[in-house]
Amino acid sequence: MNAPPKRLRIGLIGARGYVGSELIRLLAAHPALELAYVGSRERDGLEVQRFEPAAPAGLHYRNLGPLDVAREALDVAVLALPNGLAAPWIEAFDRIRPDTLLLDLSADYRFDAGWYYGLPELTRSAYALQRRISNPGCYATAMQLAVAPMRDALAGAVQCFGVSGYSGAGTTPSDKNDPVKLKDNLMPYGLVGHIHEREVAARMACDIQFMPHVAPHFRGLSITANLPLARAFDLDEIRARYAGCYGNEPLLEVSDAVPWTSAVAGTPKALVGGFTLAADGRRLVVISVLDNLLKGAASQALQNINLGLGLPETTGIL
Structure with a gap:
């Protein structure tokens, strides 16, 4: 019997809000992704499942800085931070692990031509293997x-x-x-x-x-x-x-x-x-x-992640 394919490691930076909660729920059911890092300053050290029942058992919130998170060997990282805070994280991944697929939920890079603006129904034809994706508002x-x-x-x-x-x-x-x-x-x-x-x-x-x-x-x-x-x-x-x-x-x-x-x-x-x-x-x-938390944020983010990984866009969504 063939072993199941190895799942890709994904990290969530800034996971305490409503959108972070929706992403944890979606990622827990995704067949190709393994939630490997969940960042939170306030909940550092606490088990994620205590707050998010869908999360995998044994996974704990951690409070690492940008360089340390970039060293976590993540295949995908989602930045769920307030506007204006993404830059140090992007710089750390650019320096340590530039091939990581980064998706930013804030407005910080929505006006940056160097980033793919991920509204798939309107922009998927412009996706050209970019490793930096800005999720629309x-x-x-x-x-x-x-x-x-x-x-x-x-x-x-x-x-x-x-x-x-x-x-x-x-x-x-x-x-x-x-x-x-x-x-x-x-x-x-x-x-x-x-x-x-x-x-x-x-x-x-x-x-x-x-x-x-x-x-x-x-x-x-x-x-x-x-x-x-x-x-x-x-x-x-x-x-x-x-x-x-x-x-x-x-x-x-x-x-x-x-x-x-x-x-x-x-x-x-x-x-x-x-x-x-x-x-x-x-x-x-x-x-x-x-739904502002799903098609307006979390499930659209997953659409974009799937696109970036070469998977069908609806994987883990429908």
């Missing part, structure tokens, strides 16, 4: 999926009204993730110059006006995108454009009906639809929904 993913099929037909700025569950605000206590303060409320924030606004504008090469809000639910986000069009369209042509872009995507569905956030919460899929045209055919409204 959650809102940015939903906005781009809504806008991309019509990008060449835009006549002006696209307005995007966003609503996210409070898990998008992370675990550090604030008004944006306080269920008591959010009860019966819709909290606007970052209404101009949001980093996801700049991210989508750069990727789509168009003017994006993004207005995010936090709602009382825990997970899932919705984008309502208003697209001014340079000429009149009819709904059949709109449907054909979106079906042509996304018809063969395993993690993206197109629907005539308005997508509901509850339909994607807890799943790795995005839904785009609810196509509504103004009477003159020159204004289109599109709805895009996804």
Whole structure:
């Protein structure tokens, strides 16, 4: 009997948050990956399974610096750190183990042309064996999926009204993730110059006006995108454009009906639809929904890791 193939070693740097928890759960079931390092300063020395039941038994949180983690002989490393903290880790891997596949969940390298920007449904054709992958933002993913099929037909700025569950605000206590303060409320924030606004504008090469809000639910986000069009369209042509872009995507569905956030919460899929045209055919409204912790972060990260390892993108996801 042949021995099973050796699994590749993957490390998670900054694992305490909601996205880290989702990644641990996904990686525990991945047939080709072995979770070999989980970093946390606050939980150093504690068994990971105490906090994450899906984690392998005997694995403990560790608090190592960048150079020491780079010496751990990892095949893949995921950086799940706040914005602005990735550089020392990247430098350490560049120096010690440059062939390690690195995926950064922060915004630090989303504007860096030297990194592959990993929104597979739109960018997989640009993957050219890069070992450095930047994972898109959650809102940015939903906005781009809504806008991309019509990008060449835009006549002006696209307005995007966003609503996210409070898990998008992370675990550090604030008004944006306080269920008591959010009860019966819709909290606007970052209404101009949001980093996801700049991210989508750069990727789509168009003017994006993004207005995010936090709602009382825990997970899932919705984008309502208003697209001014340079000429009149009819709904059949709109449907054909979106079906042509996304018809063969395993993690993206197109629907005539308005997508509901509850339909994607807890799943790795995005839904785009609810196509509504103004009477003159020159204004289109599109709805895009996804789970901010999964397709907006963890499962999309795994899509990108699979792509980087030459595996089917949905391995360990579906």
